[in-house]
Amino acid sequence: MNLSLTQGLNREMKSSPLGKMSSDPSICCIGAGYVGGPTMAVIARQCPGCQVTVTDVNGDRIAAWNSDELPVYEPGLAEVVSAARGRNLHFTTDIDAAIRGADIIFISVNTPTKQYGVGAGKQADLKFVELSARRIAEAADRDKIVVEKSTLPVKTAEAIGRVLAANTRGHRFQVLSNPEFLAEGTAVRDLLDPDRVLIGGERTPEGERAVARLADVYAQWVPRERILTTSVWSSELSKLAANAILAQRISSINSISAICEATGADIEEVARAVGMDSRIGSKFLKASVGFGGSCFQKDILNLVYLCETFGLREVAEYWEGVVEMNRMQRRRFAARVMRSLFNTAAGKRIAVLGFAFKKDTNDTRESAAIYVCNDLLAEEAQLALYDPRVTAEAIANTLNAGAGSFEVCASPYAAAEGAHAVLVLTEWDEFRGLDFERIYRSMKKPASLFDGRNILDLRALKRLGFEVHGIGRTIETS
Numbered sequence: 001m002n003l004s005l006t007q008g009l010n011r012e013m014k015s016s017p018l019g020k021m022s023s024d025p026s027i028c029c030i031g032a033g034y035v036g037g038p039t040m041a042v043i044a045r046q047c048p049g050c051q052v053t054v055t056d057v058n059g060d061r062i063a064a065w066n067s068d069e070l071p072v073y074e075p076g077l078a079e080v081v082s083a084a085r086g087r088n089l090h091f092t093t094d095i096d097a098a099i100r101g102a103d104i105i106f107i108s109v110n111t112p113t114k115q116y117g118v119g120a121g122k123q124a125d126l127k128f129v130e131l132s133a134r135r136i137a138e139a140a141d142r143d144k145i146v147v148e149k150s151t152l153p154v155k156t157a158e159a160i161g162r163v164l165a166a167n168t169r170g171h172r173f174q175v176l177s178n179p180e181f182l183a184e185g186t187a188v189r190d191l192l193d194p195d196r197v198l199i200g201g202e203r204t205p206e207g208e209r210a211v212a213r214l215a216d217v218y219a220q221w222v223p224r225e226r227i228l229t230t231s232v233w234s235s236e237l238s239k240l241a242a243n244a245i246l247a248q249r250i251s252s253i254n255s256i257s258a259i260c261e262a263t264g265a266d267i268e269e270v271a272r273a274v275g276m277d278s279r280i281g282s283k284f285l286k287a288s289v290g291f292g293g294s295c296f297q298k299d300i301l302n303l304v305y306l307c308e309t310f311g312l313r314e315v316a317e318y319w320e321g322v323v324e325m326n327r328m329q330r331r332r333f334a335a336r337v338m339r340s341l342f343n344t345a346a347g348k349r350i351a352v353l354g355f356a357f358k359k360d361t362n363d364t365r366e367s368a369a370i371y372v373c374n375d376l377l378a379e380e381a382q383l384a385l386y387d388p389r390v391t392a393e394a395i396a397n398t399l400n401a402g403a404g405s406f407e408v409c410a411s412p413y414a415a416a417e418g419a420h421a422v423l424v425l426t427e428w429d430e431f432r433g434l435d436f437e438r439i440y441r442s443m444k445k446p447a448s449l450f451d452g453r454n455i456l457d458l459r460a461l462k463r464l465g466f467e468v469h470g471i472g473r474t475i476e477t478s
């Protein structure tokens, strides 16, 4: 952290956009997705002096941000957007105008795992980032600060800097790394009260001025001691490391859940006992059907690729194990469902409650539900799905029916009607309060219930007549 430097520079007054100016900077963000939209909405709300423009190539997404049906569901987000939209928060498809009007430009485009050529299946695909950098260089009419908000491999800032420098029409750019640590479902809370804000910049006077300029924006609501400044490379790597270590904890507890199922120990008891050690802590030790989301797997594979590139084979294998354990957890879950159905799911109705990768989001990317459902569809099951936030269209886009079939139902009760098994795959709060007696009555017998999130009282459900199965819990058969 370089606090005193940041504060010292705040007092400087320079006229270049790369220096400190007395007025609040104008901000633009390329990419109006799960990160760009909420992040910019919070900046606009907290910094009324900043004009914030969010831009995207996807016209439908921009139209949705300008409507009452936001494209991203996050608790509290609609309120934040409506407080600032039209005042100092704008959504537009006019990318060039947004770039021209901004002092600080965030790049918050998607960085999926590359699906072709060298590095396919592991390396981050940076084509959208590069396109954004080229667009900035072409459209810029003055010096700019360019901020990596997307999660990127170490040294990407250097590549962005080279693209900008090679295409500039005489303007200077400072490239900063400012990774985002928000989690979906708690994005607004995380943005308003972050554990830390990380800003990486070049260790040059110009770089440090750019870092200070961005730090000033966050300092309008984040305490200075939580704004960390590092080198660009440390910042880029910290983001990948944080996600890898969070996912590693989940894979660790999920691996122990497999031992629990084999031995009769209870994973909830084990996780509690382990997590009460203050050196370990209790967070991210919730056993589940597997972690999902757009980033954990992608970012670990990105880290694996980086290790392989630098000849660090053992390090690469170590981290790849976290992803493999997650795949195994999903497969194991589907296999247990099959066993409870006497190894034949063909033509059987199975209710799936929850499709989002976690509660309080409509995001299904890499959701464990996709993998479990596709395994069961391959066994020709008839799935009846319900999720309170995910649209039928989003579900249909991810499933591969084959000889099986799926339908999206309007309620958990409709999904469970006539089903042989009910699977809870997302920990939505509403599933805790369901009338399971009613559900049991409406199902075929024996009626199995699989709690892929360990949120239900399995003993009580067993008393109702269900054959119950949790993750790493042994209240198995009736």
Ligand code: NAD
Pocket (backbone or CB within 6 Å): 030, 031, 032, 033, 034, 035, 036, 055, 056, 057, 058, 061, 095, 108, 109, 110, 111, 128, 131, 132, 149, 150, 151, 152, 180, 181, 182, 183, 184, 294, 295
């Ligand atoms: P997203 O797919 O929801 O949004 C990305 C947006 O960028 C899309 O709307 C897309 O149309 C737009 N885009 C792509 N190329 C463009 C271009 N050249 N010009 C203009 N717009 C363009 O992705 P996301 O979930 O918001 O993630 C963005 C980045 O943030 C990723 O690198 C991700 O790893 C990282 N991240 C995501 C989360 C999360 O919770 N989703 C959290 C932290 C970091």
Ligand code: UGA
Pocket (backbone or CB within 6 Å): 151, 180, 181, 182, 183, 184, 185, 243, 246, 250, 283, 284, 285, 286, 287, 288, 289, 290, 291, 292, 293, 294, 295, 296, 357, 358, 359
């Ligand atoms: C994660 C990180 O928590 C964020 O800090 C990071 O910014 C983000 O990835 C990113 O880079 O995209 P997110 O994926 O939105 O956030 O949500 P998490 O709360 O981390 O959950 C990820 C997955 O792990 C979910 O499927 C969740 O159900 C699962 N999980 C989480 C568990 O199975 N057990 C746990 O104990 C915690």
